[in-house]
Amino acid sequence: MSDSSWIAVDAMGGDKGLAVMLAGVARARHRFPDMRFYLVGDEQAIADGLNAHPNLSAHAEIVHAPDVVGSSDKPSQAIRRAKTTSMGMAIDLVKQGRAGAAVSSGNTGALMAMAKLALRTMKGIDRPALAAMLPTLGDNDVVMLDLGANTDCDARNLVQFAVMGAAYARTTLDLANPRVALLNIGSEDQKGTDEVRDAAQALKDATHLPMAFTGFVEGDRLARGDVDVIVCDGFSGNIALKTAEGTARFVADLLKRAFRSSVRSKIGFLISRPATELLRDHLDPNNHNGAVFLGLNGLVVKSHGGANELGVATAIGNAAKMVKNDLTRRIIDDLRNFEAAPAASASAADAA
Incomplete structure (x- = not known):
């Protein structure tokens, strides 16, 4: 069971740098004041960046990651370094149940591969x-x-x-x-x-x-x-x-x-x-x-690499809505209902 009050953010992903990522998180916090954020990446760089967003500091926790997935890294390379990269560690927070969703603006192929390997495909998908x-x-x-x-x-x-x-x-x-x-x-x-x-x-x-x-x-x-x-x-x-x-x-x-x-x-x-x-x-x-990877045992949202402050906030906002409305459970329930209907029809036909 994941903690629906926390979102893990890969603070080092994205083409426009850490400052834009933090500004986007701060903007999202105003829209969802009950949400809290794990900011995953270089500890000192994030701490320095938070000086520009004092209202965010009380709602965020820094998780140090010594490595970053590059835009040209192959998925296989990124997977081998998942335990030390900001992207991989953000996904792992979802796997551990400490966060309801992970958001990254980094390498799409690497994010998809890491998410599938760490979270696995949900039953029925x-x-x-x-x-x-x-x-x-x-x-x-x-x-x-x-x-x-x-x-x-x-x-x-x-x-x-x-x-x-x-x-x-x-x-x-x-x-x-x-x-x-x-x-x-x-x-x-x-x-x-x-x-x-x-x-x-x-x-x-x-x-x-x-x-x-x-x-x-x-x-x-x-x-x-x-x-x-x-x-x-x-x-x-x-x-x-x-x-x-x-x-x-x-x-x-x-x-x-x-x-x-x-x-x-x-x-x-x-x-x-x-x-x-x-x-x-x-x-x-x-x-x-x-964009969200649907069908995994956890939520991972891909923000566009070139997104500005508004774009990052929009992606985080979408993640927050999915977490608050328990999207993963809704999918599981709908799949169960879809699979159950043919069986129920067959049983009714046999009884007749």
């Missing part, structure tokens, strides 16, 4: 998945998984991802019955691979779960807000995510170029500035930061 939230035109973000942990998935994997994604959406988006869809090349029932169609049939039959399966969704509908959870294999999900991120940057850069093209355009920018700032904030990845 064949493969963990990487889930994140993307902005939409709807009332809330959309949860998407898998985003790269599993390149090949069968129907059973996709169904498990759907169950986990729905539990995640209920926890972080406060949705009682999240709308779940499978990413496909068309919306018709006959479209897609056998794995996708078989998963769709299984999810249609799972009417007893707290989710609403809506069928298939195509790539051009990812950001429309029509669904709350989008499920796919990691290969397709990672491509879709990178394409969406690249398109957002393309639109932003195109607008900048257009507004700088003439004096009239610059005047137009000043007039439309409130709208462009709203667009910028909505597309800012720091407002949607924090």
